[in-house]
Amino acid sequence: MPDLILHHARIYTQWPDHPWAEAIAIQKGRVIAVGDNDAILPLARPHTRRLHGQSRLALPAFTDAHIHLFNLARRRGQVALYDAASLEDLLARVRDHARHLLPDAWVLGYGWNESAWPERRFPTRHDLDAVTGGRPAVLWRTDLHAAVANSEALRRAGITPATHDPPSGVIDRDERGQPTGVLRELAINLVRRVIPPMTEAQAATNLRAVARDLHALGVVAAHDQRMKDNAEEGPGALRLYQRLAARGDLPLRVSCNLEAAHLDDLIELGIQSGFGNEWVRFGHVKLFADGSLGARTAWMLEPYENDPGNTGMFLTPPEEMAAIIQKAHRHGIAISIHAIGDRANRTVLDIFAETIAGGSDAPPLIPHRIEHVQTIQPQDQPRLARLGLTASMQPIHCTDDIPNTDRLWGARGRNTYPFRNLWDARTLLAFGSDAPVASPNPWWGIHAAVTRQRRDGTPSDGWYPNQRLTVQEAVWAYTLGPAAAIGQAHQQGRLAPGYLADLILLDRDIFTIPPHDLPHTRVLLTLLGGEPVHELITDH
Known part of the structure; x- marks a missing residue:
């Protein structure tokens, strides 16, 4: 009863x-x-x-189909800089945060976005040195594809003028060859690896706090994403979720991704995508095709506006991407691949087409997926549905990125976040937030998908308004879409016996x-x- x-x-x-x-x-x-x-x-x-x-x-209730849940928990207590209105504002916030830390504690923060500042430039190590009191400091840009470290953090990471750029990473340098403190893509890992890790007990406490915030927004489930070349994060997250679930103390349903470095281990153990229960399951293996718009590293078919030599960059060489995707597909493991630029999306679609055509004796039980699908040429848009791929998209990025998209991609904005075209092509849409890159508030996401406007009502007619969805369609993409994306549409996403x-x-x-x-x-x-x-x- x-x-x-x-x-x-x-x-x-x-x-x-x-x-x-x-x-x-x-x-x-x-x-x-x-x-x-x-x-x-x-x-x-x-x-x-x-x-x-x-x-x-x-x-x-809603599922956030793209959230860095474990990363968000680890960032609890760091200084959030989403609302910093200028470089001066950012530095004031960092100074105030650092004042309350122990003398040798790391000053950590995230969320800054220079595109709307009067200065329109990245912070540098010299800026941070003036407000961090000799403590090591690193602040991630809102997209997590760039960060700025101060001089003490660079020293602890061993970054000097003689340090070479790591593969798929860039250490910005001034005209004298000195590191500016700005680190792009995998160069960030040089500093990240020397930051002291968080204990499991503290991670659990932080996760419960994050979950309370999500519950208040109507979110009860998460597809937990991974960062590039951060192989230790996934197992740590999965271990924490399992231990909490065993005690009946896991506050969210979690589909946990693992970084591609673990693919061979998964195959050897016979673990396939979807393994788990209604609380914790292994979802996908995460790959990265390219970088981000804001860091100017999204891989494009044509150069960035007013930057004729820059078409972005791939983060995983295409041959390596293809080998990993094909191996995973043969062993029942679904791929979740980050692709922002139109060249990245086309390359990924070509690889999936070849992989699926090649067949498998044990194909994945859940769909492969492309994360973001930020800009994609019209001829490529119907291919996701034909290949049975999930488009895992974040509507809030659509409107947050309007200034940068117009400035860096110009008229190519018409191919950016084409929600309506993908929906009409019967693509499986799964919406999320990408928190902590953006706010996890799904009501802001639904508003963005339905209006193509920022929350201040601009642009007045909507940004490429032909790509709007209805409220019902957006709700589907936060409920049944994510459920189908992890093979759970038989028990999640609707209210039925x-x-x-x-x-x-x-x-x-x-x-x-x-x-x-x-x-x-x-x-x-x-x-x-x-x-x-x-x-x-x-x-x-």
Whole structure:
């Protein structure tokens, strides 16, 4: 009999047999019935908790299909710089943060974006030296594809004028050949490797705090992504999630990716994509085709605007990409590959086409996927659906990146985040945030997908508005899309009998309000496995 009944709500089930309901009954973490109030309320027993929905809209809870969850937990307590309005503002925030640290503690931060600053330049080591009091410091740019380190951090990492650029990385230098402190792509790892690691206990504490924030936004599941050449992060994350799940203490459902360095180990152990349970599973092996727009390292078919010698760069040589993808496909392991530029996306699609055509005795049980698909030529857009690939996209990047896209890619912006074209081609869309690169707020993401506008209402007519989605389509891409992307559409992403009881109740009807109000949506109730993990309503 039901443990909980939510009644007198407007429940959008995404279940074709019963798309709308008034009440839902939950037992042992799963939905056992949906229907009208008269049909569901009589199922209650003395122990059943009854929650009055106050005629508010309920939806399946959201999945963030691209979030650096473990990385986000590790960054808890670092200085967030998303809102720094100038270089001077950034330095003031860093100075204030450093003042409260121990003398030898690392000053760590993330989220800065110079594109909207009056100076429009990256910080340098000299800038940071003036505000960090001799402590080592490194601040990641918002896209995590560039960072700036101060002189002490460079010293500890052994970076000198004689240090060569690592493969797929760049150490920026001034006119005298001295490192400026700016590190791009894999050069960041030279400093990252000397930062003291976080203990598992602290990581668990931080993860719970991150989960509380996500629950308040309506997010109960995550596809945890990896960073390039950070092979130790994935196993550490997977170990933590398993240990918490074994104690019944994991606060989110997690599909955990592993870096490509572990492919041979996975094959030898016979582990295939999808291995796990409803709480923790191994998802994909992560690869990187190229860099990012903001770091000017996305791999393009034509040069960047006003930079005729720069078409970006690949981070994994195409031959190596092909060998890894083909090996994984033969052994039941799905690939998740970062591709930003149009050349990167075309190259990746060519490799997947050749791989899939080559066949496999044990193909992956879940789809391969391309992460970001930021800019892709019109002739390449239908290929994702034809190849059965997931387009894992982040709508908030679409609008956050408008200034940089217009400045660095010009008219090629029309091929950037083509949500409508991909949806109409029947591509499997799975939406996420890329946090901590951007805010994990899915309501900001839905607003971006539906309006193609920034939250200040610009541009007034939307940015390439022909690529807008409807609210219903965007909700699908935060619920059933991510479920299908990890082979879980049979039990996640809709509210139907037998499905996991992951549900949210909202303070407004997102299907009828003006689109400019979407970012202000508040979640009143979040259920994870039928248990309230965020609650602003009372029993009635």
